[in-house]
Amino acid sequence: MNMHYLRSSGMNTFTVDYLMWHHFGRRLDECSSDIVRQYRVYFQHLPNPNNLASFIESYVNRTPILMSRDGQSGPQFTVPVLQIIGAGSAFINETVVLNTKLDPSKSDWIKVSDSCGLVLDDRPEAVTESMMLFLQGLGFYTIRFRMQTVDNINDYWGAPVVNWFDYFVDMKKFAQLLDDPVKNKEVIGRLSIQFAEQATNSDKEGEMLIAKTFAQEDVQFSQRKSACLWLHAMSSLAAIDWDFDYLIDKLLAHLLTNQDMTELFVISIIIHKVNNN
Numbered sequence: 001m002n003m004h005y006l007r008s009s010g011m012n013t014f015t016v017d018y019l020m021w022h023h024f025g026r027r028l029d030e031c032s033s034d035i036v037r038q039y040r041v042y043f044q045h046l047p048n049p050n051n052l053a054s055f056i057e058s059y060v061n062r063t064p065i066l067m068s069r070d071g072q073s074g075p076q077f078t079v080p081v082l083q084i085i086g087a088g089s090a091f092i093n094e095t096v097v098l099n100t101k102l103d104p105s106k107s108d109w110i111k112v113s114d115s116c117g118l119v120l121d122d123r124p125e126a127v128t129e130s131m132m133l134f135l136q137g138l139g140f141y142t143i144r145f146r147m148q149t150v151d152n153i154n155d156y157w158g159a160p161v162v163n164w165f166d167y168f169v170d171m172k173k174f175a176q177l178l179d180d181p182v183k184n185k186e187v188i189g190r191l192s193i194q195f196a197e198q199a200t201n202s203d204k205e206g207e208m209l210i211a212k213t214f215a216q217e218d219v220q221f222s223q224r225k226s227a228c229l230w231l232h233a234m235s236s237l238a239a240i241d242w243d244f245d246y247l248i249d250k251l252l253a254h255l256l257t258n259q260d261m262t263e264l265f266v267i268s269i270i271i272h273k274v275n276n277n
Contacts, residue, residue: 006053015052016043024116025088031116039118067101070215074101081107082134084127086115096201100208104221108134109201110165113194133169164194168232181239189247192236199229 005012020040024031046052066074081102085095092111099109110130115123167174177184177191206222240246 003053003057006049006056010049011044011046011052015049016040019043021090023118025086025090027088027116030088030114031118032122035116035118035121069101069103069209077102079106080134080138082131083107083109084119084130085109085111086117086119086122087111087113088115089117089119091117096205100205104225108137111198113190130165133165137169164191164198164232167191168195168198168229174232174235178235178239181241185240185243185246188236188239189243192233192240193247195229195233195236199226199233202226202229 005014020028020036020043023039024036028036067077068074069076083095083099085092089095095109099107112119112123112126112130115126120127167177177188181188202222203226206219206226209219209222
């Protein structure tokens with residue numbers, strides 16, 4: 001339909017809305033208004049609608065890239081891969097599926113909280129730090145050099161929003177945060193939700209690996225990652241004395257305003273897991 005409109009009448013509102021959804025996701029009101037306005041104007045004035053129609057047609061009809069984690073249903077992808085996805089992106093599920101096809105020892109999946117689909121435009125400092133942490137895990141960065149770089153980034157962009165990955169790979173930083181739960185209660189509460197959300201995704205990945213009879217080593221790796229994430233989530237909750245009422249009260253207004261129940265769903269999963277244990 002987009003191709004037809006572009007070729008018959010040029011750029012139009014329907015196509016611009018499609019491009020905005022593709023780049024930003026469904027909740028444009030949660031994205032930076034400056035970035036949204038900049039891209040909308042850019043899309044409205046694209047000079048070659050026929051070329052865009054051909055590009056969209058090629059994108060829609062593209063064939064999948066065959067790959068698999070075990071090499072049975074496609075070649076194995078041997079290079080390190082870091083996937084960074086904004087929480088507001090329309091393609092989160094696709095990135096999760098791709099992650100199941102990659103070598104877990106050479107890949108990572110990060111969802112940046114409070115970011116639209118264009119995570120590089122919306123949260124460049126989070127993308128930069130995630131890339132440095134990934135490279136550090138591969139042995140290309142020293143901790144000291146990474147922290148100096150992060151400090152320089154923060155001086156330029158301002159302090160980044162709390163993100164689970166930073167505390168997941170730095171146990172000392174996580175322990176220091178938990179040492180003062182009264183002062184850091186809001187940060188710890190948000191981290192508990194983020195850890196639980198990542199653990200839930202890791203659980204789903206593990207179930208998929210088992211269902212598709214992947215190698216036991218891959219299944220165990222996924223299960224260990226999930227267990228570590230749940231341990232971080234439970235440690236965070238224990239630090240704030242299992243105050244679920246605080247978490248719900250703190251987040252409910254935001255969730256209802258933005259019609260996004262993901263975090264509330266994650267809280268319900270946490271409560272269910274705690275009750276079962």
